Amino acid sequence: MQTAIDIRTVTKTYGTFTALHGVSLSIMDNEFFTLLGPSGCGKTTLLRMIAGFEDVTKGDILLFGQNIAALDPNLRPVNTVFQQYALFPHMSVIDNVAFGLKMKGFDLPTRRKRAGEMLDMVHLSSFADRLPAQLSGGQQQRVALARALAPQPKVLLLDEPLSALDLKLRQAMRMELKQLQQDTGITFIFVTHDQEEALTMSNRIAVMSAGHVQQIGTPRDIYESPVNRFVADFIGETNLLEVEVASITGDLAQVILPGGHSITCSTATHDPGRHHLSIRPERLTLGPVGTGLEATVDQVIYLGTDLQVLVRLDGGTPLQIRIQNAARIEVPEPGTRIGLQLEEGAARLLAD
Amino acid sequence: MAAPTPTTAPDSGASSDATYRSARVPLLLPTWLVIGFFLILPVALMAVYSFLTKEMRGGVIWEFSLAAYDQFFINRGLFGDEPASLEWTYISVFGRSIAQAATATTLCLLIGFPTAWFIATRAPATRGVWLFLITVPYWVNLLIRTVSLRFLIRENGPLNDALLGSGLIAEPLALINTNFAVQLGLFYSYLPFMVLPIYAAVERYNFTLSEAAADLYASRWVTLRDIVLPIVKPGIIAGCLLVFIPSLGAFLAPNLLGGAKNFMIGSLIEEQFKRSLGNWPFGAAVSMILMSLVLVLLLLYARSMARAEAR
Ligand SMILES: Nc1ncnc2c1ncn2[C@@H]1O[C@H](COP(=O)(O)OP(=O)(O)OP(=O)(O)O)[C@@H](O)[C@H]1O
Numbered sequence A: 001m002q003t004a005i006d007i008r009t010v011t012k013t014y015g016t017f018t019a020l021h022g023v024s025l026s027i028m029d030n031e032f033f034t035l036l037g038p039s040g041c042g043k044t045t046l047l048r049m050i051a052g053f054e055d056v057t058k059g060d061i062l063l064f065g066q067n068i069a070a071l072d073p074n075l076r077p078v079n080t081v082f083q084q085y086a087l088f089p090h091m092s093v094i095d096n097v098a099f100g101l102k103m104k105g106f107d108l109p110t111r112r113k114r115a116g117e118m119l120d121m122v123h124l125s126s127f128a129d130r131l132p133a134q135l136s137g138g139q140q141q142r143v144a145l146a147r148a149l150a151p152q153p154k155v156l157l158l159d160e161p162l163s164a165l166d167l168k169l170r171q172a173m174r175m176e177l178k179q180l181q182q183d184t185g186i187t188f189i190f191v192t193h194d195q196e197e198a199l200t201m202s203n204r205i206a207v208m209s210a211g212h213v214q215q216i217g218t219p220r221d222i223y224e225s226p227v228n229r230f231v232a233d234f235i236g237e238t239n240l241l242e243v244e245v246a247s248i249t250g251d252l253a254q255v256i257l258p259g260g261h262s263i264t265c266s267t268a269t270h271d272p273g274r275h276h277l278s279i280r281p282e283r284l285t286l287g288p289v290g291t292g293l294e295a296t297v298d299q300v301i302y303l304g305t306d307l308q309v310l311v312r313l314d315g316g317t318p319l320q321i322r323i324q325n326a327a328r329i330e331v332p333e334p335g336t337r338i339g340l341q342l343e344e345g346a347a348r349l350l351a352d
Numbered sequence B: 001m002a003a004p005t006p007t008t009a010p011d012s013g014a015s016s017d018a019t020y021r022s023a024r025v026p027l028l029l030p031t032w033l034v035i036g037f038f039l040i041l042p043v044a045l046m047a048v049y050s051f052l053t054k055e056m057r058g059g060v061i062w063e064f065s066l067a068a069y070d071q072f073f074i075n076r077g078l079f080g081d082e083p084a085s086l087e088w089t090y091i092s093v094f095g096r097s098i099a100q101a102a103t104a105t106t107l108c109l110l111i112g113f114p115t116a117w118f119i120a121t122r123a124p125a126t127r128g129v130w131l132f133l134i135t136v137p138y139w140v141n142l143l144i145r146t147v148s149l150r151f152l153i154r155e156n157g158p159l160n161d162a163l164l165g166s167g168l169i170a171e172p173l174a175l176i177n178t179n180f181a182v183q184l185g186l187f188y189s190y191l192p193f194m195v196l197p198i199y200a201a202v203e204r205y206n207f208t209l210s211e212a213a214a215d216l217y218a219s220r221w222v223t224l225r226d227i228v229l230p231i232v233k234p235g236i237i238a239g240c241l242l243v244f245i246p247s248l249g250a251f252l253a254p255n256l257l258g259g260a261k262n263f264m265i266g267s268l269i270e271e272q273f274k275r276s277l278g279n280w281p282f283g284a285a286v287s288m289i290l291m292s293l294v295l296v297l298l299l300l301y302a303r304s305m306a307r308a309e310a311r
């Protein structure tokens, strides 16, 4: 597969503040790639550098092999869906969508036809002559999408395009966006701080924090094989405990839990010593005493689809467990002694 | 974010509607008083005066007469005995004034737009300083500032001194009593009226739109033409009106800097109300004609805007 965007040790500083520290990423052609991270981690900065709105302090950005780091934004075959849509308020919906085509020099009939098709694609054909102010937020969002897709860019950049929508619409738009990406075959670089959004839509995710890329991988990689505490904690819920490594052989580590039990798990490190262990709450199962780790139930919290059980290992380490709120579930009473089993892949030894 | 919109409509039908109507009169009274006293009354007075007979030393005789309008439009020769033809003297004063005002407006726009843009794109904290600097000259009376302009550009004034000193010119330039001086005076007097409304419009402009345009392959120039200018147009038009209208009726700059041959409407009107030359009905008539002209221009503009909107 071809590399669409190659970001090579890109650094961005604002005065004395460094927003990005030597970030390197390769994004494949036809990929739905997500930049995920908490507020202020530099997602928008990176996206704006790809679009050309911010200068690159150091490093290179290659688009299909061509270095574009010094190119003006209007010369880059890359289009953006802005967070607040940035629709031209004085132009009708169809003129907004046709703007990029007009700038690329297409004649009027072609512009009309192509813009019309784009509006069809986002189900807004009947709104062609309205002004942006006469549309709902979700409709404006679709216009922004159609406008950015109309010139058939090689890469589409989307900066939290769904964050201004309500939950239901957001969920519907996720599916539509994903579908659109598959239908058009355009590379999408999608920015979000919503991990659920990232997991459901992406081919691959780059998890960022404080100007560094922490991990790049498929949603499954990121969730099941986090490399460090930040990733394990940011994606989904987890139990983090400090453990002593007994031995590491290949991809498996033997670690000793605070209570003295020893377990085997996958590992992100080959250094012995003290590390953190991540245990996913839904990969723990409750059983009778005598099976697995001994623990005492502290509290049971009702969450609707799930129950959250807070337990304490013998030795004092607290753990949370998720069990499905199924019809025939036996809800343990606080104070009950139980046995805890770690399912396959429940625990992972982290690098830090 | 979804705060309930406060309902301004009366909630209980007809009875409160009546209350609303009866309350309207006292509430609107101050507005009507201000408009009546400061707008309708003076204009009505002018309109009436323009149809009265002049008193030789200023003032009017309460006797209906069309003499003022006759004097403006109709030429009957020096002794009033030739066949009537169109009088060009005053119409040409109007023409010259319109040309001067239009030039001043264009100059103010050319300088004012970049200035407003510059201020609006500074960091918010420093914008205030720039705006303050723009308004500082307004603390001094316009008359005094216009007179000082005269000193600046006179033959042995600082401008000529500097130009002579730098060797750019060999002879001092005679700038006073030229069109250039009037232009300079108008430009100087009214520039802030161009800068401020454009500043207000640019400051509200969402610069992400320019990024969006660049993202869609528009060059800087096309972005300015197709995105920025249409959006800040109301500010530009407000600025142009605020410069053009007072420039048209200005009399300080033409009087103090332009001399007799660069006479403008403002001076013509002003002269009619001076004791020595006084012809109040004529002054009133010229004012009425000027006002009608401005109104017609405004109406034409409003109509073209409405048509553009409908499209
Ligand atoms: N023009 C600027 N000048 C100085 N610092 C800036 C500038 N733009 C961004 N930053 C800083 O760079 C860091 C990264 O900002 P960025 O907008 O990329 O964050 P983000 O990951 O997109 O966050 P969010 O999820 O809140 O949008 C932030 O700490 C921000 O304060």
Ligand SMILES: [Mg+2]
Binding pocket: A043, A044, A045
């Ligand atoms: Mg951002």
